Amino acid sequence: MRDTARLVYLPHESAPKSFLAGTVLFRDRGVVTHILAVEDDEQVQELLSDYLSHEGFRVTVAATGAAMTAVLAADPVDLILLDLRLPDGDGLALVRQLRSESQLPVIILSGKVEEVDRIVGLELGADDYLTKPFNPRELLARIKAVLRRAGEGGVARNAEGLRAVVCFAGWQFDLAAQRLLSSDGRDVDLTKAEYALLAAFVKQPQKVLSRDQLLDLTRIDGAEVFDRSIDVLILRLRRKIEANPKEPQIIRTERGLGYVFDTRVKAV
Numbered sequence: 543m544r545d546t547a548r549l550v551y552l553p554h555e556s557a558p559k560s561f562l563a564g565t566v567l568f569r570d571r572g573v574v575t576h577i578l579a580v581e582d583d584e585q586v587q588e589l590l591s592d593y594l595s596h597e598g599f600r601v602t603v604a605a606t607g608a609a610m611t612a613v614l615a616a617d618p619v620d621l622i623l624l625d626l627r628l629p630d631g632d633g634l635a636l637v638r639q640l641r642s643e644s645q646l647p648v649i650i651l652s653g654k655v656e657e658v659d660r661i662v663g664l665e666l667g668a669d670d671y672l673t674k675p676f677n678p679r680e681l682l683a684r685i686k687a688v689l690r691r692a693g694e695g696g697v698a699r700n701a702e703g704l705r706a707v708v709c710f711a712g713w714q715f716d717l718a719a720q721r722l723l724s725s726d727g728r729d730v731d732l733t734k735a736e737y738a739l740l741a742a743f744v745k746q747p748q749k750v751l752s753r754d755q756l757l758d759l760t761r762i763d764g765a766e767v768f769d770r771s772i773d774v775l776i777l778r779l780r781r782k783i784e785a786n787p788k789e790p791q792i793i794r795t796e797r798g799l800g801y802v803f804d805t806r807v808k809a810v
Contacts, residue, residue, distance in 0.1 A: 579623040580610045593678045607631045626652040641667030743803035752800035
């Protein structure tokens with residue numbers, strides 16, 4: 543297997559207990575769609591990685607179920623391509639557990655051609671089932687269809703396509719109503735600039751954002767946000783959401799780089 547930044551292999555012992563410990567359940571439209579391919583065949587790995595990357599997706603490959611679990615805990619994923627025959631377990635069991643924890647889209651890729659296998663996979667909650675060998679163009683069409691269905695259903699979204707209500711570190715944030723609630727139900731007032739900053743962070747959690755990026759993401763009609771005012775906004779927001787603003791755990795400073803919203807964000 544060639545060395546590529548698109549492929550990630552993780553040891554079994556790194557896998558956490560829960561599939562979705564770090565998985566974000568919504569995506570900003572400006573973020574590249576992230577596909578996790580759970581496949582142990584190296585030729586299929588390279589096919590998926592090369593073809594889907596060329597089509598504009600970000601692709602991560604996991605060769606085992608344990609590696610899949612570790613990737614899901616560390617990085618937001620939009621869709622899983624799942625082989626049923628893995629070195630460390632049954633893919634159908636993974637489908638069952640994934641579906642018990644989330645509505646993350648799953649497409650099964652399998653060499654099992656019997657109709658009963660396809661029916662069982664779909665009954666367990668897979669969104670689609672494609673037998674090997676497959677035409678990459680057909681796979682691409684199915685991926686787009688599944689993502690489109692996932693984007694149209696379920697939780698209400700605001701005008702930007704985000705899930706309307708998210709929670710983080712005990713807080714509940716209604717993006718559509720621009721309302722922030724503490725863990726005890728207390729309503730916390732936010733200025734327009736503070737709302738824009740918090741919205742920018744929850745869209746891209748656990749990712750370092752520079753001042754320039756935050757400036758672009760927090761521009762408000764009729765108001766100009768300047769470079770140093772980002773630092774002031776950060777300070778004000780920390781005072782509202784941090785247990786100890788002097789030792790922030792949610793909005794951390796990455797010296798010389800910017801800021802990171804260092805907590806899990808989950809759709810309600």
